[in-house]
Amino acid sequence: MDYYFLLFAIMAVGAGIFTITVRDALPSALGLLTVFIALAALYLHLNAPLIAIFQVSIYAGAILVLVVFVIMLLITPDEELESRQKNISYRTLGAILGVYLSVLLVIGIKGIDQIIVQKGLPDGFGHPSLIGTLFFKKYILHFEMASVLLLVALIAAIYLAKKKNI
């Protein structure tokens, strides 16, 4: 059995359960950080070093810091916020739907080995220079669209968060 995979998989699942069950938002964000780090370790195992670096720097570094900033801005200390849905039907229905969906996914993907051709990875697979070449040759249009999307999101975020009487 692969102990590297097992270690980080258990870490990711445990931290994921912690993320969705803990009462306050800030410990939840820290659990999410643990999930991100465990997934970065698994990406290294899957021949994707650049993705692992971006996972740590973008997700754990930038996105999570933004989330923690907003938690700091929004949660007032005396606010009463129950940890789960008060309506019991929402709670049970949501849990049943989630379990059902994950079981369905696992059943649907069982036997994926027959579909996918397992072949030896070519030399230098996952090297950042290969990703750069793909980005600026084959996927150049998508790259430009992603940059426009980020610009639009930036403008929208500033517009939404500013004071309304300007």
Add this chain to the structure above:
Amino acid sequence: MAGINEYIILACILFGLGVIGFLTRRNALILFMSVELMLNSINLMLVTFSASRADMGGQVMVLFIFAVAAAEVAVGLAILICLFKHMKSVDINKFDLLKW
């Protein structure tokens, strides 16, 4: 290297956890983090398929998902700040203006 099935099952479990968190919690910030969990499970699945098919396109797709996730977080948190200014709360059960 663990087989592809183990990675797929791990990604499915993480996606299911994200769905459960999204459907059962009331704090809008935790709903947000559940969405991030789901996006990450999909990233793991893309990288797994990329390695199993020896095709770098999957890893490039993950980078695009990073960009989309960054845009989603920026806009979503701005909307959340707006909602908090109006309602003085992040409890999603209080956002019922469109309900009748």
